[in-house]
Each structure stands twice: as structure tokens, then as C-alpha cells.
Amino acid sequence: DGGITQSPKYLFRKEGQNVTLSCEQNLNHDAMYWYRQDPGQGLRLIYYSQIVNDFQKGDIAEGYSVSREKKESFPLTVTSAQKNPTAFYLCASNRQVNNYGYTFGSGTRLTVV
Amino acid sequence: DQQVKQNSPSLSVQEGRISILNCDYTNSMFDYFLWYKKYPAEGPTFLISISSIKDKNEDGRFTVFLNKSAKHLSLHIVPSQPGDSAVYFCAASGPAYGGSQGNLIFGKGTKLSVKP
Numbered sequence: 659d660g661g662i663t664q665s666p667k668y669l670f671r672k673e674g675q676n677v678t679l680s681c682e683q684n685l686n687h688d689a690m691y692w693y694r695q696d697p698g699q700g701l702r703l704i705y706y707s708q709i710v711n712d713f714q715k716g717d718i719a720e721g722y723s724v725s726r727e728k729k730e731s732f733p734l735t736v737t738s739a740q741k742n743p744t745a746f747y748l749c750a751s752n753r754q755v756n757n758y759g760y761t762f763g764s765g766t767r768l769t770v771v
Numbered sequence: 772d773q774q775v776k777q778n779s780p781s782l783s784v785q786e787g788r789i790s791i792l793n794c795d796y797t798n799s800m801f802d803y804f805l806w807y808k809k810y811p812a813e814g815p816t817f818l819i820s821i822s823s824i825k826d827k828n829e830d831g832r833f834t835v836f837l838n839k840s841a842k843h844l845s846l847h848i849v850p851s852q853p854g855d856s857a858v859y860f861c862a863a864s865g866p867a868y869g870g871s872q873g874n875l876i877f878g879k880g881t882k883l884s885v886k887p
Contacts, residue, residue, distance in 0.1 A: 662814075664814075667812075691874070693877075698780070698879060699879055700775070700777075700860060700877035700878050700879040700880060701815070701860065701862075701875075701877040702877075703874055703875075706874060716874070748814050748815070750814070759817055760807075760815075760817065760875065761817075762807075762814030762815050762816070763814050764812070764813050764814050765812065765813065765814050767812070
């Protein structure tokens with residue numbers, strides 16, 4: 659079955675450490691996205707990538723970094739510069755830009771301890 | 772400044788009755804609207820969408836209405852079932868949203884509880 663896989667589902671990080679969240683898709687989708695969800699908040703866009711080796715900042719990119727070396731993979735690194743990293747992170751993809759049929763992964767819950 | 776607003780954080784309805792979830796937006800350039808459903812600890816799943824050239828789109832028990840003059844859309848679920856209990860996100864997109872062309876802007880969500 660095609661889909662998006664996010665791993666791990668739960669992640670704990672010590673303050674001051676960088677951590678990388680994995681997102682892999684086998685849908686042959688061109689565009690991939692990272693969103694963050696906080697309690698009582700909507701989904702806020704962190705970074706997105708429309709094609710391999712290219713990505714753009716979203717609304718809340720500070721403290722995060724991404725790479726898109728392969729079409730299937732779009733890892734997100736939460737750096738120590740991110741002041742409030744504890745959140746639920748969602749990865750999504752769609753077939754092409756301006757096609758709004760996003761497919762979401764099941765998410766990663768990151769907790770800073 | 773929120774461009775997509777869901778002013779009701781929660782809604783409770785009886786099984787079999789109608790559920791109406793509301794969403795308001797401020798950007799008149801939005802031209803496509805979607806509803807997503809989300810269960811706890813899972814990713815959102817696409818439910819239904821509507822283009823700004825339409826005022827209604829129906830899919831089974833789900834109907835979305837768009838009132839462009841009021842910048843308002845609503846999702847109707849009839850009849851409501853306990854399995855519909857989830858958080859529903861309204862999302863919008865359009866060509867003029869800053870540099871994030873084509874990206875979705877989400878509301879904060881409404882938690883629907885359907886009681887048996």
C-alpha cells in the first residue's frame with residue numbers, strides 16, 4: 659500500500675540537542691510538507707519542497723532545517739535554536755503543487771525533557 | 772493574524788442528528804477550500820473540498836457550503852454517527868497567499884463529539 663511513513667511515533671529529546679524526524683513516501687508525489695500542531699492550534703507550515711533539491715520556508719521555519727535529496731524523503735531537523743520544540747509534527751505530500759489532495763503521515767510526537 | 776477561523780473549539784450532537792461545523796476566512800483571494808478529519812495521534816485525512824466557483828459540494832453524508840460574500844463555509848454531516856467523532860480542520864488556499872503558493876492554511880479545528 660502506498661502512503662507516508664513518519665518515524666518514530668514518539669521522540670524524546672534533551673534540551674540543547676538536535677533531532678531529526680523521518681518522513682518517507684512511496685506515492686511518487688512531487689511536493690512534500692512539514693506541519694506542526696500544538697494544542698488548540700491549527701496546523702502551521704514549517705517547510706515545504708516542490709521538487710528534489712529544492713525547499714522553501716513556511717510560516718514558522720525558525721529553528722528547523724530540512725533536506726530533499728530524494729523524491730521519497732523529506733527529513734526535518736529540529737535544532738537547539740527552536741525555542742518551543744515540544745509538539746506534534748505532521749508530514750504531508752501531494753502529487754503536484756496546487757493539487758490540494760494532501761496525504762498526511764501519522765505524525766511524530768516530540769517531547770523535550 | 773488568522774486567515775482561517777474556526778470559532779467553535781467543540782461541538783456535541785446526538786447520533787442521527789445533523790452536525791454543522793463552521794469556518795470563516797479573511798483572504799478574498801482564497802479559491803479552494805477543504806475539510807480534513809483527524810483522530811488523536813493520527814494524521815488528518817481529506818474529507819471534502821469545494822472550489823470558489825461553486826457554492827455547494829456533496830459527498831454522501833457530507834456537504835460543504837460556501838458563501839463567498841460572507842467569506843464563510845460550513846460542513847454538514849447528516850446523519851451524524853459516533854464514528855464521526857474527531858477534530859475537523861477547515862483549510863484554504865489560493866494563488867495570492869504570500870510566497871507559499873498553493874499551500875494550505877488551516878483553521879484551529881473543531882472537536883466533534885457524536886453521542887449514541
